[in-house]
Amino acid sequence: MSEFLIIAHRGASGRWPENTLxxxxxxxxxxxxxxELDIHLSADGELVVIHDFTLExxxxxxxxxxxxxxxELRLFDAGMGEKIPLLAEVLDLAAGRATVNIELKGAxxxxxxxxxxxQRFAGQQCVDKLLASSLNGDELxxxxxILPYLPLAVVAERADEQLWRLADDLGAWSVNLDKxxxxxxxxxxxxxxxxxxxxxxxxxDRQLQQLQRWGVDxxxxxxxxxxxxx
Ligand code: G3P
Ligand code: MG
Numbered sequence: 001m002s003e004f005l006i007i008a009h010r011g012a013s014g015r016w017p018e019n020t021l022x023x024x025x026x027x028x029x030x031x032x033x034x035x036e037l038d039i040h041l042s043a044d045g046e047l048v049v050i051h052d053f054t055l056e057x058x059x060x061x062x063x064x065x066x067x068x069x070x071x072e073l074r075l076f077d078a079g080m081g082e083k084i085p086l087l088a089e090v091l092d093l094a095a096g097r098a099t100v101n102i103e104l105k106g107a108x109x110x111x112x113x114x115x116x117x118x119q120r121f122a123g124q125q126c127v128d129k130l131l132a133s134s135l136n137g138d139e140l141x142x143x144x145x146i147l148p149y150l151p152l153a154v155v156a157e158r159a160d161e162q163l164w165r166l167a168d169d170l171g172a173w174s175v176n177l178d179k180x181x182x183x184x185x186x187x188x189x190x191x192x193x194x195x196x197x198x199x200x201x202x203x204x205d206r207q208l209q210q211l212q213r214w215g216v217d218x219x220x221x222x223x224x225x226x227x228x229x230x
Contacts, residue, residue, distance in 0.1 A: 017079025
């Protein structure tokens with residue numbers, strides 16, 4: 001059986017402010033080999049790392065992320081004095097240390113990520129340490145049009161025909177599903193489609209062990225420190 005992936009969901013976000021450089025550094029310190037983050041576009045077209053479309057829940061700002069230019073977003077406190085990071089900063093931190101799952105959240109992030117990675121890697125196929133995912137099929141399609149070789153994951157809260165069709169059409173590397181809709185039968189369906197299956201968000205020991213018994217390939221967790229072997 002291949003290794004079960006422990007993926008730090010928004011960094012080590014159970015103990016540290018989610019989607020910040022602090023949360024990602026802590027996850028790496030704990031020995032995590034996979035980080036997950038969420039991206040949006042600032043008003044001036046920069047890729048920033050934050051989960052929600054709005055600022056209120058995780059920062060001291062208010063309103064839509066996409067209404068602010070980067071310089072203004074950087075003034076907000078994202079917890080413990082941390083700033084909202086740029087995607088580039090997290091990739092720099094993780095380089096050579098972890099694979100990064102970039103989840104496309106904001107409108108336009110698919111095409112923007114494609115162009116960003118094209119520039120960053122200057123046309124080289126240095127994408128083996130990246131996985132791009134989204135609930136939004138259009139963002140994934142836009143991304144794959146620009147970077148056809150980038151590994152993709154379809155995110156879903158339930159497994160239906162549409163999900164498997166999109167995953168097949170995209171040649172997705174994995175399907176990232178809410179743990180509530182995963183069982184042994186679903187594992188078998190994923191296998192029939194030739195897809196890895198990753199579960200979110202799993203913070204409980206027994207739940208994680210159950211997923212492992214069913215042959216699930218990995219889990220997103222807010223507490224990677226509980227599950228990684230040091
Ligand atoms: O991709 C797994 C998980 O991050 C999806 O849910 O809302 O935490 O981004 P969310
Ligand atoms: Mg996410």
